[in-house]
Amino acid sequence: MDWFKEAWTENIHFAVKxxxxxxxxxxxIQQIDLYDSFELGRFLALDGLMITNEKDEFxxxxxxxxxxxxxxxxxxxxxxxxxxxxxxLRELVKYPKIETIEVVELDYRVVELSKTYxxxxxxxxxxxxxxxxxQDGASFVKDTERKYDLIIVDSTDPIGPEAGLFTQxxxxxxxxxxxxxxxxxxxxxxxxxxxxxxxMKEAHDRxxxxxxxxxxxxxxxxxxxxxxxxxxxxxxxxxxVIELKSSYIERxxxxxxxxxxxxxxxxxxxxxxxxxxxxxx
Amino acid sequence: MDWFKEAWTENIHFAVKxxxxxxxxxxxIQQIDLYDSFELGRFLALDGLMITNEKDEFxxxxxxxxxxxxxxxxxxxxxxxxxxxxxxLRELVKYPKIETIEVVELDYRVVELSKTYxxxxxxxxxxxxxxxxxQDGASFVKDTERKYDLIIVDSTDPIGPEAGLFTQxxxxxxxxxxxxxxxxxxxxxxxxxxxxxxxMKEAHDRxxxxxxxxxxxxxxxxxxxxxxxxxxxxxxxxxxVIELKSSYIERxxxxxxxxxxxxxxxxxxxxxxxxxxxxxx
Numbered sequence: 001m002d003w004f005k006e007a008w009t010e011n012i013h014f015a016v017k018x019x020x021x022x023x024x025x026x027x028x029i030q031q032i033d034l035y036d037s038f039e040l041g042r043f044l045a046l047d048g049l050m051i052t053n054e055k056d057e058f059x060x061x062x063x064x065x066x067x068x069x070x071x072x073x074x075x076x077x078x079x080x081x082x083x084x085x086x087x088x089l090r091e092l093v094k095y096p097k098i099e100t101i102e103v104v105e106l107d108y109r110v111v112e113l114s115k116t117y118x119x120x121x122x123x124x125x126x127x128x129x130x131x132x133x134x135q136d137g138a139s140f141v142k143d144t145e146r147k148y149d150l151i152i153v154d155s156t157d158p159i160g161p162e163a164g165l166f167t168q169x170x171x172x173x174x175x176x177x178x179x180x181x182x183x184x185x186x187x188x189x190x191x192x193x194x195x196x197x198x199x200m201k202e203a204h205d206r207x208x209x210x211x212x213x214x215x216x217x218x219x220x221x222x223x224x225x226x227x228x229x230x231x232x233x234x235x236x237x238x239x240x241v242i243e244l245k246s247s248y249i250e251r252x253x254x255x256x257x258x259x260x261x262x263x264x265x266x267x268x269x270x271x272x273x274x275x276x277x278x279x280x281x
Numbered sequence: 282m283d284w285f286k287e288a289w290t291e292n293i294h295f296a297v298k299x300x301x302x303x304x305x306x307x308x309x310i311q312q313i314d315l316y317d318s319f320e321l322g323r324f325l326a327l328d329g330l331m332i333t334n335e336k337d338e339f340x341x342x343x344x345x346x347x348x349x350x351x352x353x354x355x356x357x358x359x360x361x362x363x364x365x366x367x368x369x370l371r372e373l374v375k376y377p378k379i380e381t382i383e384v385v386e387l388d389y390r391v392v393e394l395s396k397t398y399x400x401x402x403x404x405x406x407x408x409x410x411x412x413x414x415x416q417d418g419a420s421f422v423k424d425t426e427r428k429y430d431l432i433i434v435d436s437t438d439p440i441g442p443e444a445g446l447f448t449q450x451x452x453x454x455x456x457x458x459x460x461x462x463x464x465x466x467x468x469x470x471x472x473x474x475x476x477x478x479x480x481m482k483e484a485h486d487r488x489x490x491x492x493x494x495x496x497x498x499x500x501x502x503x504x505x506x507x508x509x510x511x512x513x514x515x516x517x518x519x520x521x522v523i524e525l526k527s528s529y530i531e532r533x534x535x536x537x538x539x540x541x542x543x544x545x546x547x548x549x550x551x552x553x554x555x556x557x558x559x560x561x562x
Contacts, residue, residue, distance in 0.1 A: 003294070011298035011319040013284070017291070039292040039474075056473075059552070192337075192503045193320075220501065220509040220552070222473050227508020228501040258552040266547030271340070271501070271539040 008225035029107045061087035062259040063219040075149040081137035083154035084110030086122035093124040104133045104140045138164035141173040153186035171210045184234040191274040192226035217267040289506035310388045315398045342368035343540040344500040349464045356430040362418035364435035365391030367403035374408040385414045385421045419445035422454040434467035452491045465515040472555040473507035498548040
Protein backbone atom coordinates (compact mmCIF):
# COMPACT_ATOMS: atom_id res chain seq x y z
CA MET A 1 0.00 0.00 0.00
CA ASP A 2 1.45 3.34 -1.07
CA TRP A 3 -1.24 5.65 0.24
CA PHE A 4 -3.60 5.43 3.21
CA LYS A 5 -6.90 6.93 2.08
CA GLU A 6 -9.68 8.11 4.35
CA ALA A 7 -13.10 9.24 3.14
CA TRP A 8 -13.82 12.37 5.18
CA THR A 9 -17.13 12.28 3.37
CA GLU A 10 -18.29 10.33 0.35
CA ASN A 11 -17.01 13.23 -1.75
CA ILE A 12 -13.91 14.43 0.15
CA HIS A 13 -10.87 12.21 0.55
CA PHE A 14 -7.71 12.65 2.61
CA ALA A 15 -4.63 10.60 1.72
CA VAL A 16 -1.31 10.02 3.45
CA LYS A 17 1.74 8.52 1.76
CA UNK A 18 2.85 5.40 3.59
CA UNK A 19 6.45 4.44 4.30
CA UNK A 20 5.57 0.99 5.65
CA UNK A 21 2.85 -1.10 7.23
CA UNK A 22 4.03 -1.83 10.77
CA UNK A 23 1.24 -4.20 11.80
CA UNK A 24 -2.25 -5.29 10.78
CA UNK A 25 -4.70 -7.52 12.58
CA UNK A 26 -8.40 -8.11 12.94
CA UNK A 27 -9.48 -8.56 16.55
CA UNK A 28 -12.94 -9.65 17.65
CA ILE A 29 -13.75 -5.96 17.95
CA GLN A 30 -12.18 -4.16 14.99
CA GLN A 31 -9.51 -3.94 12.31
CA ILE A 32 -6.28 -2.49 13.74
CA ASP A 33 -3.57 -1.10 11.46
CA LEU A 34 -0.34 0.65 12.31
CA TYR A 35 1.60 2.51 9.62
CA ASP A 36 4.70 4.59 9.28
CA SER A 37 4.28 7.64 7.03
CA PHE A 38 6.48 10.34 5.54
CA GLU A 39 4.57 13.36 6.80
CA LEU A 40 2.84 12.28 10.01
CA GLY A 41 5.24 9.73 11.48
CA ARG A 42 3.63 6.57 12.78
CA PHE A 43 -0.12 6.33 13.03
CA LEU A 44 -2.90 4.06 14.26
CA ALA A 45 -6.05 3.32 12.27
CA LEU A 46 -9.13 1.50 13.62
CA ASP A 47 -11.59 0.11 11.07
CA GLY A 48 -9.83 2.19 8.41
CA LEU A 49 -10.04 5.56 10.20
CA MET A 50 -6.94 7.37 11.40
CA ILE A 51 -7.17 7.61 15.19
CA THR A 52 -3.88 9.17 16.14
CA ASN A 53 -0.53 10.03 14.56
CA GLU A 54 2.81 11.13 15.93
CA LYS A 55 2.73 14.57 14.29
CA ASP A 56 -0.43 16.09 15.69
CA GLU A 57 -1.57 13.77 18.49
CA PHE A 58 -0.26 16.33 20.98
CA UNK A 59 -3.08 18.69 20.05
CA UNK A 60 -5.87 16.20 20.71
CA UNK A 61 -4.32 14.81 23.89
CA UNK A 62 -3.44 18.17 25.42
CA UNK A 63 -6.90 19.52 24.66
CA UNK A 64 -8.81 16.53 26.04
CA UNK A 65 -6.99 16.76 29.39
CA UNK A 66 -5.57 20.15 30.42
CA UNK A 67 -8.74 22.29 30.23
CA UNK A 68 -10.46 20.16 32.90
CA UNK A 69 -7.40 20.14 35.16
CA UNK A 70 -7.05 23.91 34.82
CA UNK A 71 -10.63 24.40 35.98
CA UNK A 72 -10.29 21.98 38.90
CA UNK A 73 -6.64 21.51 39.89
CA UNK A 74 -7.76 19.33 42.83
CA UNK A 75 -8.83 16.38 40.71
CA UNK A 76 -7.72 13.12 42.38
CA UNK A 77 -9.64 10.29 40.75
CA UNK A 78 -9.94 9.99 37.00
CA UNK A 79 -11.69 7.54 34.69
CA UNK A 80 -10.71 7.30 31.01
CA UNK A 81 -13.14 5.51 28.71
CA UNK A 82 -11.31 4.36 25.60
CA UNK A 83 -7.95 6.01 25.04
CA UNK A 84 -6.17 2.72 24.36
CA UNK A 85 -3.32 4.46 22.55
CA UNK A 86 -2.24 5.99 25.86
CA UNK A 87 -1.94 9.62 24.77
CA UNK A 88 -4.58 10.91 27.20
CA LEU A 89 -3.00 8.94 30.01
CA ARG A 90 0.46 10.33 29.20
CA GLU A 91 -0.86 13.86 29.78
CA LEU A 92 -2.68 12.96 33.01
CA VAL A 93 0.27 11.28 34.72
CA LYS A 94 2.06 14.66 34.57
CA TYR A 95 -0.19 15.84 37.41
CA PRO A 96 1.24 14.78 40.78
CA LYS A 97 -2.05 15.49 42.61
CA ILE A 98 -3.94 12.85 40.65
CA GLU A 99 -4.07 9.71 42.81
CA THR A 100 -5.84 7.11 40.68
CA ILE A 101 -6.48 6.73 36.97
CA GLU A 102 -8.69 3.91 35.69
CA VAL A 103 -8.62 3.16 31.98
CA VAL A 104 -11.50 1.19 30.49
CA GLU A 105 -10.60 0.08 26.98
CA LEU A 106 -12.69 -2.33 24.95
CA ASP A 107 -9.83 -3.77 22.94
CA TYR A 108 -6.80 -5.12 24.81
CA ARG A 109 -4.84 -5.32 21.56
CA VAL A 110 -4.95 -1.56 20.98
CA VAL A 111 -3.06 -1.04 24.23
CA GLU A 112 -0.55 -3.78 23.52
CA LEU A 113 0.14 -2.54 20.00
CA SER A 114 0.46 1.05 21.17
CA LYS A 115 3.04 -0.08 23.74
CA THR A 116 4.99 -1.76 20.93
CA TYR A 117 4.65 0.73 18.11
CA UNK A 118 3.78 4.11 19.65
CA UNK A 119 6.17 4.49 22.60
CA UNK A 120 5.84 8.28 22.64
CA UNK A 121 2.12 7.91 23.36
CA UNK A 122 2.05 4.86 25.61
CA UNK A 123 4.62 5.88 28.21
CA UNK A 124 1.96 6.41 30.90
CA UNK A 125 0.72 2.82 31.14
CA UNK A 126 3.51 1.91 33.60
CA UNK A 127 2.57 4.65 36.07
CA UNK A 128 1.68 2.99 39.42
CA UNK A 129 -1.52 5.05 39.78
CA UNK A 130 -3.01 3.43 36.67
CA UNK A 131 -5.46 0.49 36.63
CA UNK A 132 -6.53 -1.13 33.37
CA UNK A 133 -9.96 -2.64 32.67
CA UNK A 134 -10.57 -4.37 29.36
CA GLN A 135 -14.31 -4.17 28.91
CA ASP A 136 -17.14 -2.09 27.54
CA GLY A 137 -17.01 1.47 28.88
CA ALA A 138 -20.76 2.04 29.00
CA SER A 139 -21.31 -1.09 31.14
CA PHE A 140 -18.39 -0.19 33.37
CA VAL A 141 -19.81 3.24 34.19
CA LYS A 142 -23.29 1.81 34.69
CA ASP A 143 -22.02 -0.70 37.25
CA THR A 144 -19.28 1.21 39.07
CA GLU A 145 -19.69 2.08 42.74
CA ARG A 146 -16.76 4.49 42.70
CA LYS A 147 -16.92 8.26 42.31
CA TYR A 148 -14.63 10.16 39.98
CA ASP A 149 -13.65 13.82 39.82
CA LEU A 150 -13.13 13.55 36.09
CA ILE A 151 -14.38 11.19 33.39
CA ILE A 152 -12.78 11.51 29.96
CA VAL A 153 -14.52 9.81 27.05
CA ASP A 154 -11.69 9.34 24.56
CA SER A 155 -13.76 7.37 22.08
CA THR A 156 -13.99 6.66 18.40
CA ASP A 157 -17.10 7.73 16.47
CA PRO A 158 -20.77 7.11 17.38
CA ILE A 159 -21.00 4.49 14.66
CA GLY A 160 -18.98 1.39 15.51
CA PRO A 161 -17.98 -0.51 18.61
CA GLU A 162 -18.17 2.58 20.85
CA ALA A 163 -21.61 3.85 19.86
CA GLY A 164 -22.82 3.17 23.43
CA LEU A 165 -20.67 6.09 24.60
CA PHE A 166 -22.94 8.63 22.92
CA THR A 167 -26.31 7.68 24.44
CA GLN A 168 -28.47 9.54 26.92
CA UNK A 169 -28.27 6.72 29.44
CA UNK A 170 -24.48 6.71 29.26
CA UNK A 171 -24.38 10.41 30.13
CA UNK A 172 -26.76 9.74 33.03
CA UNK A 173 -24.46 7.02 34.30
CA UNK A 174 -21.48 9.37 34.04
CA UNK A 175 -23.35 12.00 36.05
CA UNK A 176 -24.06 9.45 38.79
CA UNK A 177 -20.41 8.27 38.83
CA UNK A 178 -19.04 11.81 39.25
CA UNK A 179 -18.40 13.64 42.53
CA UNK A 180 -20.24 16.88 43.28
CA UNK A 181 -17.48 18.84 41.54
CA UNK A 182 -17.18 16.26 38.75
CA UNK A 183 -16.33 17.06 35.13
CA UNK A 184 -17.12 15.02 32.02
CA UNK A 185 -14.97 15.60 28.92
CA UNK A 186 -15.73 13.88 25.65
CA UNK A 187 -14.52 13.98 22.07
CA UNK A 188 -17.40 15.73 20.39
CA UNK A 189 -16.97 15.31 16.62
CA UNK A 190 -16.86 18.31 14.26
CA UNK A 191 -19.17 21.08 13.01
CA UNK A 192 -18.20 21.21 9.34
CA UNK A 193 -19.25 18.12 7.40
CA UNK A 194 -22.87 17.09 7.87
CA UNK A 195 -22.29 13.64 9.38
CA UNK A 196 -20.07 14.88 12.21
CA UNK A 197 -22.11 18.03 12.65
CA UNK A 198 -25.24 15.97 13.26
CA UNK A 199 -23.34 13.83 15.78
CA MET A 200 -22.04 16.98 17.48
CA LYS A 201 -25.57 18.34 17.79
CA GLU A 202 -27.02 15.06 19.13
CA ALA A 203 -24.26 14.62 21.71
CA HIS A 204 -24.66 18.21 22.89
CA ASP A 205 -28.44 17.90 23.23
CA ARG A 206 -28.12 14.72 25.27
CA UNK A 207 -25.38 16.02 27.57
CA UNK A 208 -27.20 19.32 28.11
CA UNK A 209 -30.24 17.45 29.41
CA UNK A 210 -28.14 15.82 32.13
CA UNK A 211 -25.51 18.37 33.23
CA UNK A 212 -26.11 21.92 34.55
CA UNK A 213 -23.00 23.15 32.70
CA UNK A 214 -22.49 21.89 29.17
CA UNK A 215 -20.13 23.70 26.82
CA UNK A 216 -18.33 22.80 23.62
CA UNK A 217 -14.73 23.73 22.85
CA UNK A 218 -12.55 23.33 19.79
CA UNK A 219 -9.03 22.73 18.53
CA UNK A 220 -7.15 22.78 15.24
CA UNK A 221 -6.46 19.08 14.56
CA UNK A 222 -5.32 18.97 10.92
CA UNK A 223 -5.65 15.21 10.37
CA UNK A 224 -9.24 14.83 11.60
CA UNK A 225 -12.03 15.47 9.07
CA UNK A 226 -12.16 19.24 8.37
CA UNK A 227 -9.38 19.94 10.91
CA UNK A 228 -11.97 21.61 13.17
CA UNK A 229 -12.50 19.24 16.06
CA UNK A 230 -14.63 19.64 19.17
CA UNK A 231 -14.68 18.49 22.76
CA UNK A 232 -17.51 18.58 25.26
CA UNK A 233 -17.01 20.04 28.75
CA UNK A 234 -19.86 19.09 31.08
CA UNK A 235 -19.87 19.70 34.80
CA UNK A 236 -22.03 19.72 37.89
CA UNK A 237 -20.72 23.06 39.14
CA UNK A 238 -17.92 24.57 37.04
CA UNK A 239 -18.29 26.96 34.16
CA UNK A 240 -15.12 26.17 32.19
CA VAL A 241 -14.24 29.76 31.35
CA ILE A 242 -15.33 31.63 34.49
CA GLU A 243 -13.71 29.03 36.74
CA LEU A 244 -10.41 28.86 34.87
CA LYS A 245 -7.52 28.95 37.35
CA SER A 246 -5.16 30.97 35.17
CA SER A 247 -2.38 31.16 37.70
CA TYR A 248 -2.41 27.39 37.96
CA ILE A 249 -1.60 26.96 34.27
CA GLU A 250 1.49 29.11 34.71
CA ARG A 251 2.71 26.78 37.47
CA UNK A 252 1.98 23.50 35.66
CA UNK A 253 5.58 22.40 35.91
CA UNK A 254 5.67 20.89 32.45
CA UNK A 255 5.65 22.28 28.94
CA UNK A 256 2.75 22.10 26.54
CA UNK A 257 2.96 22.44 22.78
CA UNK A 258 -0.61 23.54 22.01
CA UNK A 259 -2.45 24.39 25.24
CA UNK A 260 -1.97 27.67 27.09
CA UNK A 261 -4.05 30.10 29.14
CA UNK A 262 -5.27 32.12 26.15
CA UNK A 263 -6.05 28.97 24.16
CA UNK A 264 -8.18 27.71 27.07
CA UNK A 265 -10.49 30.71 26.87
CA UNK A 266 -10.31 30.98 23.07
CA UNK A 267 -11.24 27.34 22.55
CA UNK A 268 -14.71 28.01 23.99
CA UNK A 269 -15.32 30.91 21.54
CA UNK A 270 -17.25 29.20 18.77
CA UNK A 271 -17.94 30.47 15.26
CA UNK A 272 -21.47 31.75 14.79
CA UNK A 273 -22.51 28.89 12.51
CA UNK A 274 -21.40 26.36 15.14
CA UNK A 275 -23.26 28.13 17.93
CA UNK A 276 -26.39 28.26 15.79
CA UNK A 277 -26.26 24.55 15.03
CA UNK A 278 -25.76 23.69 18.70
CA UNK A 279 -28.70 25.88 19.72
CA UNK A 280 -31.01 24.82 16.87
CA UNK A 281 -34.20 22.87 17.58
CA MET B 282 -12.11 14.42 -14.39
CA ASP B 283 -13.79 12.70 -11.47
CA TRP B 284 -11.71 14.05 -8.63
CA PHE B 285 -9.84 17.32 -8.13
CA LYS B 286 -6.66 16.48 -6.24
CA GLU B 287 -4.47 18.91 -4.38
CA ALA B 288 -1.09 18.05 -2.87
CA TRP B 289 -1.15 19.70 0.57
CA THR B 290 2.39 18.40 0.78
CA GLU B 291 4.28 15.87 -1.30
CA ASN B 292 2.95 13.24 1.08
CA ILE B 293 -0.54 14.49 1.99
CA HIS B 294 -3.27 14.79 -0.63
CA PHE B 295 -6.74 16.28 -0.44
CA ALA B 296 -9.32 15.28 -3.05
CA VAL B 297 -12.78 16.59 -3.94
CA LYS B 298 -15.27 14.73 -6.10
CA UNK B 299 -16.21 16.81 -9.13
CA UNK B 300 -19.70 17.12 -10.55
CA UNK B 301 -18.58 19.05 -13.65
CA UNK B 302 -15.88 21.29 -15.07
CA UNK B 303 -17.47 24.70 -15.55
CA UNK B 304 -14.59 26.41 -17.30
CA UNK B 305 -10.85 26.04 -17.94
CA UNK B 306 -8.44 28.47 -19.50
CA UNK B 307 -4.79 29.42 -19.45
CA UNK B 308 -4.25 33.16 -19.28
CA UNK B 309 -0.88 34.88 -19.68
CA ILE B 310 -0.66 34.76 -15.89
CA GLN B 311 -1.98 31.41 -14.74
CA GLN B 312 -4.19 28.37 -15.26
CA ILE B 313 -7.77 29.12 -14.18
CA ASP B 314 -10.27 26.31 -13.54
CA LEU B 315 -13.80 26.46 -12.24
CA TYR B 316 -15.54 23.31 -11.05
CA ASP B 317 -18.81 22.24 -9.55
CA SER B 318 -18.46 19.66 -6.76
CA PHE B 319 -20.75 17.50 -4.64
CA GLU B 320 -19.51 18.60 -1.22
CA LEU B 321 -18.17 22.13 -1.63
CA GLY B 322 -20.39 23.59 -4.33
CA ARG B 323 -18.59 25.56 -7.03
CA PHE B 324 -14.93 26.35 -6.62
CA LEU B 325 -12.09 28.25 -8.26
CA ALA B 326 -8.59 26.84 -8.70
CA LEU B 327 -5.56 28.83 -9.83
CA ASP B 328 -2.55 26.89 -11.11
CA GLY B 329 -4.14 23.74 -9.67
CA LEU B 330 -4.68 25.05 -6.12
CA MET B 331 -8.17 25.55 -4.69
CA ILE B 332 -8.56 29.25 -3.96
CA THR B 333 -12.16 29.51 -2.86
CA ASN B 334 -15.29 27.38 -2.75
CA GLU B 335 -18.93 28.12 -2.05
CA LYS B 336 -19.08 26.02 1.14
CA ASP B 337 -16.42 27.62 3.30
CA GLU B 338 -15.43 30.85 1.54
CA PHE B 339 -17.47 32.74 4.13
CA UNK B 340 -14.89 31.90 6.79
CA UNK B 341 -11.92 33.28 4.87
CA UNK B 342 -13.74 36.37 3.63
CA UNK B 343 -15.32 37.29 6.97
CA UNK B 344 -12.02 36.83 8.76
CA UNK B 345 -9.95 38.86 6.28
CA UNK B 346 -12.29 41.86 6.62
CA UNK B 347 -14.33 42.20 9.84
CA UNK B 348 -11.49 42.16 12.41
CA UNK B 349 -9.92 45.31 10.92
CA UNK B 350 -13.29 47.09 10.67
CA UNK B 351 -14.12 46.20 14.27
CA UNK B 352 -10.86 47.75 15.47
CA UNK B 353 -11.32 50.89 13.38
CA UNK B 354 -14.99 51.44 12.46
CA UNK B 355 -14.04 54.79 10.85
CA UNK B 356 -12.24 53.27 7.87
CA UNK B 357 -13.14 55.21 4.71
CA UNK B 358 -10.60 54.27 2.04
CA UNK B 359 -9.68 50.67 1.34
CA UNK B 360 -7.24 49.00 -1.05
CA UNK B 361 -7.59 45.29 -1.87
CA UNK B 362 -4.58 43.64 -3.50
CA UNK B 363 -5.72 40.46 -5.27
CA UNK B 364 -9.14 39.24 -4.29
CA UNK B 365 -10.30 38.81 -7.86
CA UNK B 366 -13.05 36.37 -6.83
CA UNK B 367 -14.87 39.25 -5.11
CA UNK B 368 -15.47 37.63 -1.71
CA UNK B 369 -13.47 40.21 0.23
CA LEU B 370 -15.20 43.02 -1.62
CA ARG B 371 -18.62 41.54 -0.91
CA GLU B 372 -17.95 41.81 2.83
CA LEU B 373 -16.54 45.35 2.62
CA VAL B 374 -19.47 46.85 0.71
CA LYS B 375 -21.66 45.96 3.70
CA TYR B 376 -20.09 48.91 5.58
CA PRO B 377 -21.88 52.16 4.69
CA LYS B 378 -19.06 54.31 6.14
CA ILE B 379 -16.53 53.02 3.62
CA GLU B 380 -16.29 55.60 0.83
CA THR B 381 -13.84 54.12 -1.70
CA ILE B 382 -12.56 50.61 -2.41
CA GLU B 383 -9.82 50.07 -4.96
CA VAL B 384 -9.20 46.52 -6.15
CA VAL B 385 -5.86 45.73 -7.79
CA GLU B 386 -6.03 42.34 -9.43
CA LEU B 387 -3.32 40.99 -11.71
CA ASP B 388 -5.59 38.81 -13.81
CA TYR B 389 -8.65 40.41 -15.40
CA ARG B 390 -10.02 36.98 -16.27
CA VAL B 391 -10.37 35.91 -12.64
CA VAL B 392 -12.79 38.76 -12.06
CA GLU B 393 -14.75 38.10 -15.23
CA LEU B 394 -15.04 34.37 -14.53
CA SER B 395 -16.05 34.97 -10.94
CA LYS B 396 -18.82 37.28 -12.15
CA THR B 397 -20.05 34.51 -14.44
CA TYR B 398 -19.61 31.42 -12.28
CA UNK B 399 -19.49 32.60 -8.65
CA UNK B 400 -22.34 35.11 -8.32
CA UNK B 401 -22.57 34.65 -4.54
CA UNK B 402 -18.98 35.94 -4.23
CA UNK B 403 -18.84 38.56 -6.95
CA UNK B 404 -21.92 40.62 -6.05
CA UNK B 405 -19.82 43.54 -4.78
CA UNK B 406 -18.15 44.47 -8.08
CA UNK B 407 -21.14 46.58 -9.13
CA UNK B 408 -20.98 48.77 -6.00
CA UNK B 409 -20.42 52.41 -7.11
CA UNK B 410 -17.65 52.92 -4.52
CA UNK B 411 -15.45 50.30 -6.23
CA UNK B 412 -12.63 51.01 -8.72
CA UNK B 413 -10.84 48.20 -10.52
CA UNK B 414 -7.16 48.19 -11.53
CA UNK B 415 -5.80 45.28 -13.52
CA GLN B 416 -2.10 45.34 -12.78
CA ASP B 417 0.58 44.09 -10.44
CA GLY B 418 -0.25 44.88 -6.81
CA ALA B 419 3.32 45.46 -5.66
CA SER B 420 3.95 48.07 -8.37
CA PHE B 421 0.61 49.72 -7.69
CA VAL B 422 1.37 50.23 -4.00
CA LYS B 423 4.90 51.42 -4.79
CA ASP B 424 3.61 54.08 -7.15
CA THR B 425 0.38 55.22 -5.50
CA GLU B 426 0.06 58.76 -4.15
CA ARG B 427 -3.13 57.97 -2.27
CA LYS B 428 -3.45 57.09 1.40
CA TYR B 429 -5.60 54.22 2.62
CA ASP B 430 -7.04 53.42 6.04
CA LEU B 431 -6.90 49.72 5.24
CA ILE B 432 -4.91 47.59 2.81
CA ILE B 433 -6.00 43.95 2.47
CA VAL B 434 -3.59 41.58 0.75
CA ASP B 435 -5.89 38.82 -0.47
CA SER B 436 -3.19 36.95 -2.35
CA THR B 437 -2.28 33.47 -3.45
CA ASP B 438 0.92 31.88 -2.12
CA PRO B 439 4.43 33.39 -2.04
CA ILE B 440 5.47 31.08 -4.88
CA GLY B 441 3.81 32.07 -8.15
CA PRO B 442 2.60 35.25 -9.81
CA GLU B 443 1.99 37.04 -6.49
CA ALA B 444 5.36 36.37 -4.83
CA GLY B 445 6.05 40.12 -4.86
CA LEU B 446 3.34 40.57 -2.20
CA PHE B 447 5.47 38.87 0.46
CA THR B 448 8.66 40.97 0.24
CA GLN B 449 10.12 43.45 2.71
CA UNK B 450 9.93 46.30 0.18
CA UNK B 451 6.23 45.59 -0.45
CA UNK B 452 5.48 45.90 3.28
CA UNK B 453 7.44 49.18 3.35
CA UNK B 454 5.38 50.48 0.47
CA UNK B 455 2.17 49.48 2.26
CA UNK B 456 3.31 51.33 5.36
CA UNK B 457 3.91 54.46 3.29
CA UNK B 458 0.51 54.17 1.57
CA UNK B 459 -1.39 53.87 4.85
CA UNK B 460 -2.81 56.74 6.94
CA UNK B 461 -1.58 57.29 10.50
CA UNK B 462 -4.27 54.92 11.76
CA UNK B 463 -3.74 52.50 8.88
CA UNK B 464 -4.13 48.73 9.08
CA UNK B 465 -2.56 46.08 6.85
CA UNK B 466 -4.27 42.67 6.71
CA UNK B 467 -2.75 39.81 4.75
CA UNK B 468 -3.37 36.14 4.21
CA UNK B 469 -0.55 34.63 6.21
CA UNK B 470 -0.29 30.94 5.29
CA UNK B 471 -0.45 28.18 7.94
CA UNK B 472 1.62 26.91 10.86
CA UNK B 473 1.24 23.15 10.41
CA UNK B 474 3.01 21.82 7.32
CA UNK B 475 6.61 22.93 6.94
CA UNK B 476 6.30 24.82 3.64
CA UNK B 477 3.50 27.12 4.84
CA UNK B 478 4.98 27.38 8.31
CA UNK B 479 8.24 28.71 6.87
CA UNK B 480 6.28 31.20 4.76
CA MET B 481 4.29 32.26 7.82
CA LYS B 482 7.50 32.87 9.75
CA GLU B 483 9.16 34.84 6.95
CA ALA B 484 6.11 37.04 6.38
CA HIS B 485 5.82 37.74 10.11
CA ASP B 486 9.49 38.66 10.44
CA ARG B 487 9.30 41.06 7.52
CA UNK B 488 6.06 42.74 8.62
CA UNK B 489 7.30 43.07 12.22
CA UNK B 490 10.32 45.04 11.03
CA UNK B 491 8.06 47.62 9.42
CA UNK B 492 4.96 47.97 11.63
CA UNK B 493 4.84 48.87 15.36
CA UNK B 494 1.91 46.45 15.84
CA UNK B 495 2.18 43.08 14.10
CA UNK B 496 -0.02 40.19 15.23
CA UNK B 497 -1.14 36.93 13.68
CA UNK B 498 -4.67 35.56 13.93
CA UNK B 499 -6.26 32.32 12.81
CA UNK B 500 -9.42 30.67 11.53
CA UNK B 501 -10.73 27.16 10.88
CA UNK B 502 -10.78 26.93 7.07
CA UNK B 503 -11.30 23.22 6.35
CA UNK B 504 -10.36 23.25 2.64
CA UNK B 505 -6.99 25.01 2.98
CA UNK B 506 -3.96 22.83 3.77
CA UNK B 507 -4.25 21.64 7.41
CA UNK B 508 -7.45 23.63 7.96
CA UNK B 509 -5.53 25.98 10.26
CA UNK B 510 -5.13 29.22 8.36
CA UNK B 511 -3.60 32.49 9.45
CA UNK B 512 -3.97 36.19 8.76
CA UNK B 513 -1.60 39.01 9.62
CA UNK B 514 -2.86 42.17 11.36
CA UNK B 515 -0.30 44.98 11.17
CA UNK B 516 -0.99 48.53 12.21
CA UNK B 517 0.62 51.86 12.94
CA UNK B 518 -1.31 52.45 16.15
CA UNK B 519 -3.93 49.81 16.93
CA UNK B 520 -3.45 46.67 18.98
CA UNK B 521 -6.13 44.41 17.47
CA VAL B 522 -7.35 42.96 20.77
CA ILE B 523 -7.05 45.94 23.14
CA GLU B 524 -8.62 48.28 20.58
CA LEU B 525 -11.52 46.01 19.67
CA LYS B 526 -14.76 48.03 19.60
CA SER B 527 -17.00 45.27 20.93
CA SER B 528 -20.14 47.35 20.98
CA TYR B 529 -19.62 48.13 17.32
CA ILE B 530 -19.77 44.47 16.33
CA GLU B 531 -23.15 44.19 17.99
CA ARG B 532 -24.45 47.05 15.83
CA UNK B 533 -23.01 45.82 12.53
CA UNK B 534 -26.41 45.71 10.92
CA UNK B 535 -25.72 42.50 8.99
CA UNK B 536 -25.35 38.87 9.95
CA UNK B 537 -22.10 36.95 9.98
CA UNK B 538 -21.75 33.18 9.82
CA UNK B 539 -18.30 32.79 11.37
CA UNK B 540 -17.14 36.08 12.88
CA UNK B 541 -18.36 37.35 16.24
CA UNK B 542 -17.01 39.32 19.20
CA UNK B 543 -15.62 36.28 21.02
CA UNK B 544 -14.09 34.89 17.82
CA UNK B 545 -12.30 38.20 17.27
CA UNK B 546 -10.42 37.92 20.56
CA UNK B 547 -10.02 34.14 20.34
CA UNK B 548 -8.53 34.26 16.86
CA UNK B 549 -5.46 36.05 18.25
CA UNK B 550 -4.88 33.34 20.90
CA UNK B 551 -2.31 31.14 19.20
CA UNK B 552 -1.26 27.61 20.14
CA UNK B 553 2.10 27.46 21.91
CA UNK B 554 3.86 25.78 18.99
CA UNK B 555 2.72 28.55 16.64
CA UNK B 556 3.85 31.30 19.01
CA UNK B 557 7.23 29.63 19.38
CA UNK B 558 7.72 29.37 15.64
CA UNK B 559 6.77 33.02 15.15
CA UNK B 560 9.19 34.13 17.88
CA UNK B 561 12.04 31.80 16.87
CA UNK B 562 15.32 33.23 15.57
